[in-house]
Amino acid sequence: xxxxxxxxxxxMLSSDFGDPQxxxxxxxxxxxxxxxxxxxxxxxRVYCGYDVTAPDLHxxxxxxxxxxxxxxxxxxxxxxxxxxxxxxxxxxxxxxxARSAAIEERVKQNAQSYAEQAFKILDKKKTQVRxxxxxxxxxxxxxxxxxxxxFTVQQFLVRDRIQKRLESNDPIWLREFLYPLAQGxxxxxxxxxxxxxxxxxxxxxxxxxxxxxFYGQKPQICLTFPVLVGIDGADRMSKxxxxxxxxxxxxxTIYGKTMSIxxxxxxxxxxxxxxxxxxELAELKKQIESGANPMSLKKRLxxxxxxxxxxxxxxxxxxxxxxxxxxxxxxxxxxxxYKISGNITISQxxxxxxxxxxRSEAIxxxxxxxxxxxxxxxxxxxxxxIKSVTIKVGKRRYLKTI
Numbered sequence: 001x002x003x004x005x006x007x008x009x010x011x012m013l014s015s016d017f018g019d020p021q022x023x024x025x026x027x028x029x030x031x032x033x034x035x036x037x038x039x040x041x042x043x044x045r046v047y048c049g050y051d052v053t054a055p056d057l058h059x060x061x062x063x064x065x066x067x068x069x070x071x072x073x074x075x076x077x078x079x080x081x082x083x084x085x086x087x088x089x090x091x092x093x094x095x096x097x098a099r100s101a102a103i104e105e106r107v108k109q110n111a112q113s114y115a116e117q118a119f120k121i122l123d124k125k126k127t128q129v130r131x132x133x134x135x136x137x138x139x140x141x142x143x144x145x146x147x148x149x150x151f152t153v154q155q156f157l158v159r160d161r162i163q164k165r166l167e168s169n170d171p172i173w174l175r176e177f178l179y180p181l182a183q184g185x186x187x188x189x190x191x192x193x194x195x196x197x198x199x200x201x202x203x204x205x206x207x208x209x210x211x212x213x214f215y216g217q218k219p220q221i222c223l224t225f226p227v228l229v230g231i232d233g234a235d236r237m238s239k240x241x242x243x244x245x246x247x248x249x250x251x252x253t254i255y256g257k258t259m260s261i262x263x264x265x266x267x268x269x270x271x272x273x274x275x276x277x278x279x280e281l282a283e284l285k286k287q288i289e290s291g292a293n294p295m296s297l298k299k300r301l302x303x304x305x306x307x308x309x310x311x312x313x314x315x316x317x318x319x320x321x322x323x324x325x326x327x328x329x330x331x332x333x334x335x336x337x338y339k340i341s342g343n344i345t346i347s348q349x350x351x352x353x354x355x356x357x358x359r360s361e362a363i364x365x366x367x368x369x370x371x372x373x374x375x376x377x378x379x380x381x382x383x384x385x386i387k388s389v390t391i392k393v394g395k396r397r398y399l400k401t402i
Contacts, residue, residue: 004034007074011067013278014271016199016226030221033193046071047079048196049132049186051087052110057117058244059305060228060237063272064196065121067223071194072126079190080118082111084133086186089179117248120309135189136182147181150210156180159203180204184211192220199224228272233262242361251310255318256326256396258302263294266301274304326395335398340387346371347381349401355393370394 008031017023037044048064050057057065068078087107115129156162156177165172180203187195187208197205202224209219227236230243237244245257261269267285270276276284284297299319306315338353349355350362350371363381365371371378372392385391391399 004031004038007034010070010074011194011223014063014225015223017202017222017224018199022202022222026221026223030194030223033221037193043076044071044193045077045079045191046194046196047081047130047186047190047192049081049083049086049183050114051083052107052114053087054239055110055113056239056246056248057114058237058239058246059273060230060244062121062247063225063228064198065118066273067196067225068127069121069123072123077128078122078126079128079130079192080115080122081130081132081186081190082114084108084111084131085136086132086179086182089175089182120247130190132182132186132189136185139185144178144181147185147211147214148178150214151180151207153177161200180207181211184208187220188212188215188217191217193218194221194223196223196225198227200227226268226272229265229268231257231261233265239357242357242364245305247309251306251314251318252321252396254309255302255306255315255322256394258305259298259322259326260395261298263288266294266297269301274301322396325398335390335400337400337402339402340385344385345381346373346378346383346385346391349385349391349399350393353399355391355397355399365393 008027011030012023012027015023015026017026033044046068048068050061065080068080072078084107087110111131118127118129157166162172183204184207188211192208192212195205195208202222205220205222205224209222212219229235230237230241231245232241232243235241235243239246245254247254249257258269267281267288270284271281288294288297299322302322303315303319306318310318336353338349340349344352347356347359347362347366350365351357351359356362356365362371366378366381369377369379370393374389375392385401387401389401391401393399
């Protein structure tokens with residue numbers, strides 16, 4: 001296999017367009033663009049954009065980030081675009097309801113966090129971190145009208161998620177139709193050869209091609225990949241749903257959350273989150289079908305994921321922590337202490353200490369019976385917290401009050 005065919009096979013692995021003809025077309029165009037770039041002795045310009053609706057990157061984000069790293073490893077130019085402007089619009093591609101307008105200050109804070117966490121995967125020296133507010137905020141109303149002339153309303157209305165909201169008589173805001181224009185102009189500004197995204201964003205990526213042609217550029221190649229299912233095995237991974245694994249979370253948390261995934265999504269996690277080859281994945285599928293123990297396969301997966309973001313030693317320690325606290329049901333040797341000051345409820349304590357992402361999540365966990373105080377489940381979120389007790393949330397998180 002020559003270098004170009006090796007690259008094509010690497011980049012297209014796990015791609016999903018929801019349409020075999022589009023996949024065939026993009027594969028062909030990618031091969032042609034790589035051949036042209038080689039003759040011109042230049043790298044491809046590759047990018048992926050990330051809207052900053054939460055402060056942390058989770059494993060769902062890493063699917064495209066790992067692909068960006070593959071392009072880097074082959075010597076291509078990579079742009080990590082943080083949607084400091086597009087976040088304020090809201091993309092309807094990934095949701096059945098309108099996204100609430102993001103707060104500008106929060107977007108700025110989240111953008112800084114994204115930039116710092118991105119280099120857990122990407123090579124800092126080879127990555128251009130860009131903020132699309134830098135160019136989108138400078139567009140005139142005339143620019144927007146000119147871009148809008150490239151599309152019809154019917155093209156937007158046929159999208160599945162828009163159709164569902166129309167049928168449910170849910171509001172569809174005009175600003176949501178502007179999102180593909182904004183994302184399309186990102187590609188124009190960066191003069192990209194390749195853009196990565198989730199399968200559900202294919203419409204937006206194809207709109208980018210149309211705008212590039214409008215501005216006299218060669219249309220980019222679109223590479224789209226499946227959306228990662230969250231650890232609940234039901235919905236897409238999302239911090240707002242509480243079914244996420246953040247790449248900046250402690251090793252023990254990442255390991256434990258990975259161990260909690262349903263058996264049904266184990267293969268998807270291996271395929272999208274590790275460097276497993278197609279041959280190894282096929283063998284893994286055979287093992288599962290022949291009755292292999294899911295526990296051992298999950299431990300291998302959890303170790304791999306923790307190792308990627310925290311190193312091998314941390315992965316080993318996380319595995320030992322899991323075996324001791326979950327498999328053998330022992331208390332960990334070291335438990336974080338939290339000093340109680342004044343009157344505070346259990347739900348407030350969980351939120352303030354970080355055992356829960358918010359008070360609403362703390363209340364939900366308590367109602368689900370996931371919180372114990374000195375080994376006894378509690379069901380009252382307004383129960384006062386007291387000193388000198390050990391609080392456990394789920395199977396992995398502990399806190400000792402002082």
